[in-house]
Amino acid sequence: MIFQRSAPKVIEEENDQINNQSQQHSQDEVETVVGPSVSVEGDFASEGNIIVKGTVSGSVFTSKHLAVEVGAKIVANIRAGSATIAGEVKGNIKLKGSLELLATAKVLGDIEVKDLRVESGALLYGKVVMLGMDLSEKPIKTKTFKKTEEAAPQFVG
Amino acid sequence: MYVYIYDNFLRQKNFLPIIRSMEVVLTDYGIAGKILRLQNYTDSKAVIEDEIKRGAKTVVVVGNDATFGQILSRSANCDCTFGFLPVGPNNTIAEVLGIPIGVEACTVLSRRRKEFLDVGWMNNRYFVSQLRVMPSKLEVVYDERFKVTTADKMEVIICNLQPFFWKRDKKDKEQRVVHPQDGKLEGFIRPLTKSGWWGYKYEEPSIFPFEEMTITGKEAFAVEADGKLTKEIKLKIKLAHSKLEMIVGRDRKF
Numbered sequence: 001m002i003f004q005r006s007a008p009k010v011i012e013e014e015n016d017q018i019n020n021q022s023q024q025h026s027q028d029e030v031e032t033v034v035g036p037s038v039s040v041e042g043d044f045a046s047e048g049n050i051i052v053k054g055t056v057s058g059s060v061f062t063s064k065h066l067a068v069e070v071g072a073k074i075v076a077n078i079r080a081g082s083a084t085i086a087g088e089v090k091g092n093i094k095l096k097g098s099l100e101l102l103a104t105a106k107v108l109g110d111i112e113v114k115d116l117r118v119e120s121g122a123l124l125y126g127k128v129v130m131l132g133m134d135l136s137e138k139p140i141k142t143k144t145f146k147k148t149e150e151a152a153p154q155f156v157g
Numbered sequence: 158m159y160v161y162i163y164d165n166f167l168r169q170k171n172f173l174p175i176i177r178s179m180e181v182v183l184t185d186y187g188i189a190g191k192i193l194r195l196q197n198y199t200d201s202k203a204v205i206e207d208e209i210k211r212g213a214k215t216v217v218v219v220g221n222d223a224t225f226g227q228i229l230s231r232s233a234n235c236d237c238t239f240g241f242l243p244v245g246p247n248n249t250i251a252e253v254l255g256i257p258i259g260v261e262a263c264t265v266l267s268r269r270r271k272e273f274l275d276v277g278w279m280n281n282r283y284f285v286s287q288l289r290v291m292p293s294k295l296e297v298v299y300d301e302r303f304k305v306t307t308a309d310k311m312e313v314i315i316c317n318l319q320p321f322f323w324k325r326d327k328k329d330k331e332q333r334v335v336h337p338q339d340g341k342l343e344g345f346i347r348p349l350t351k352s353g354w355w356g357y358k359y360e361e362p363s364i365f366p367f368e369e370m371t372i373t374g375k376e377a378f379a380v381e382a383d384g385k386l387t388k389e390i391k392l393k394i395k396l397a398h399s400k401l402e403m404i405v406g407r408d409r410k411f
Contacts, residue, residue: 035363037348042303046366053361058303 032062036071044076052087070104077109092126159183159190159240160213162201162228164220167244168194175244178260179219186267190217195224202231209237215404216240217266221247226286226383233276233283233401240266240404250286253318255406265406272409273399277317277342280393284382285401286319288394292349292357293378298371299344305365307348310357313372314345315394318411321345321362341366342396370394 031048034040038054045061052060052068057075060066066080072087082097085105092109093099099113103121110127118124167176183189191213193204205216205228217240218228225241243251243258256262277284290313297305297313314321321343344365352358372378372392380389 031364031366033362033364035346035348035361037350037360038305038307038346038363040303040305044303048366054363 034072050080068105158211158213159188159215159217160205160208161190161192161217161219161242162195162204162224163192164195164224165197167220172244175259176219179242179244179263182260182263183266186263188263188267190215195220195227200231201228202235205232205235205237209235213237217242219244221245222250222286223247223384225250226284226385229276229285229401230282230383230385233285233397238269238271238402238404242266249319253286253410254403255409257406266404269404270407272403272405274401274403275317275340275342276397276400277315278395278397279380279382280389282382283397283400284315285317286383287317287321288315288380288382289313290372290392291379291381293374293376295372295374295378297344297346298373299365299367300369301371305346305363307346309351310349312347312349312359314347315370316343316345317396340396340398341368342370342394343367344370368396 032046032050034044034050034052034054034056036053040054040056040058042058043061044050044056044058047063049065050060050062050067052066052072052074055073055075059076060074060078060080062080064081066078066083068074068083068085068087068089070086074087074089075091077091078089078093078095080093080095082099083093083095084100084102085107086102087104088106090108092111093107094112096114098115098117099111101107101116101118101122101124103119105119105122105124107122107124108126110129111124112129112131114131116128116130163176166172180189191208193208195201205213208216215238216228216232216235218225219242221243229239241251241254241256242262243256245258248258251258251262256265274285277288279288292310292312294309295311295313297311299305344367346363346365348360348363349357350360370393372394374390377388377390380387380392
């Protein structure tokens with residue numbers, strides 16, 4: 001603590017700290033863990049954070065964080081608060097918060113999310129819908145020049 | 158009125174001094190009472206119900222984890238307050254309850270800090286600390302919602318009060334601990350995979366909090382609940398909320 005800076009100079013460092021804190025926080029609250037070489041079938045629901053290292057098929061629901069680790073495979077529709085995916089997911093993902101696709105992630109399905117972060121190398125095939133877009137607003141019409149005779153320059157001889 | 162149930166092992170000479178000094182302290186506090194000795198075939202529920210009819214309000218278990226399990230597996234639903242005086246080795250539940258081992262436990266007992274504890278219900282009896290299903294080919298269904306299976310054998314450990322200690326392998330020096338949360342039972346599944354010709358290797362455990370669980374095996378499997386070993390073919394485990402009124406210490410782990 002003695003060597004800790006009173007105020008971090010670079011904003012990036014601050015962000016890193018926040019990320020680390022949030023990761024630590026999520027690790028402290030770990031409640032459900034699907035270990036490797038374990039397969040879960042059915043409606044898999046939990047009130048707390050979920051870490052998947054094995055195989056899950058059916059549906060996954062949590063109001064908190066879902067972490068799909070490298071080597072894990074989910075063949076299910078996912079509903080969660082937020083998620084970090086490093087494994088394979090086949091199914092639609094619907095999240096209230098953020099989604100982070102790490103470099104090893106493979107996602108096959110539609111995504112509905114508030115905040116999306118995709119690392120280079122991640123594979124994604126599906127429709128992405130991001131919350132926060134006001135669909136009632138009409139899209140701005142851009143003027144297009146028609147190739148009509150009126151639009152064409154007229155030369156009076 | 159207090160009733161003290163002593164385990165049979167406390168007759169051994171090496172425990173006599175500590176038992177004597179405990180009795181002196183209990184008399185000083187004015188909470189000394191009738192002493193009963195637990196035998197191997199004593200039906201603790203019948204004995205405790207008898208004593209309740211005679212006016213007992215607090216039943217104190219004196220012994221170790223095995224004593225605690227033997228008495229409370231049958232009599233957790235008795236209409237009285239339970240106390241615990243841990244003596245001797247194999248006392249892990251006492252630490253969870255915040256009760257010091259030895260004479261200092263009498264002080265905790267005299268303070269009467271009471272808590273309602275959740276207990277687990279297994280087929281036809283209660284378990285308070287931990288239940289362990291020995292490695293075998295099993296299928297686990299949680300809350301009638303999802304099924305957990307492994308390719309080979311698996312070991313299931315259900316923790317109520319006692320934390321779950323585990324190591325990655327035999328060489329792993331760091332002991333990992335998972336403390337069970339209140340209001341739920343914690344199920345730990347450790348799959349075993351073949352290693353070499355004969356041996357099996359433990360995999361990383363899976364953790365599932367639950368309220369109801371059914372374990373079925375193709376063959377009969379061994380179950381150890383609070384130190385008592387039985388054989389079952391189907392096991393239904395439930396959580397009984399606030400079933401047990403217990404005197405606990407300030408340093409309890411829940």
